[in-house]
Amino acid sequence: ASQPYFQARLEALGAQPLLLTTNLMAPEAYTxxxxxxxxxxxxxxxxVHEAAxxxxxxxxxxxxxxxxxxxxxxxxRPGPDR
Structure with a gap:
């Protein structure tokens, strides 16, 4: 579950998170x-969300x-979609 831990921190640094997780999952490379x-x-x-x-x-x-x-x-995501 990366969202509760990283979203605010990444945004505070000026980053725009693209893909965060809401629960525990297997961190497999195919995703x-x-x-x-x-x-x-x-x-x-x-x-990207749908593909993952x-x-x-x-x-x-x-x-x-x-x-x-x-x-x-x-x-x-603020502004344009990309």
């Missing part, structure tokens, strides 16, 4: 790969996509 592929492919933050959730649900077989979506925080 990061999906998120980075979406981001560097020109995806908006919502697409879809990858996590795909490999964590007992987890539905809606539940995987809730594992990743939706962080409001």
């Amino acid at each position: 990061l790969d999906a998120a980075l592929s979406a981001w560097f492919g020109g995806g908006a933050p919502a697409q 959730a879809a990858a996590y649900a795909r490999y964590q077989r007992r987890l539905s996509l809606p539940r995987a979506r809730r594992l990743f925080a939706t962080v409001p």
Whole structure:
């Protein structure tokens, strides 16, 4: 659960968090790969969030996509979407 620990700290430093977690999860590389592929492919933050959730649900077989979506925080972003 990175959101409660890092969101305020990152924002205080002027950073805009892209993908934070709301609960404990397995920190597996396929999630990061999906998120980075979406981001560097020109995806908006919502697409990065969806890609990470879809990858996590795909490999964590007992987890539905809606539940995987809730594992990743939706962080409001000021200004343009990117």
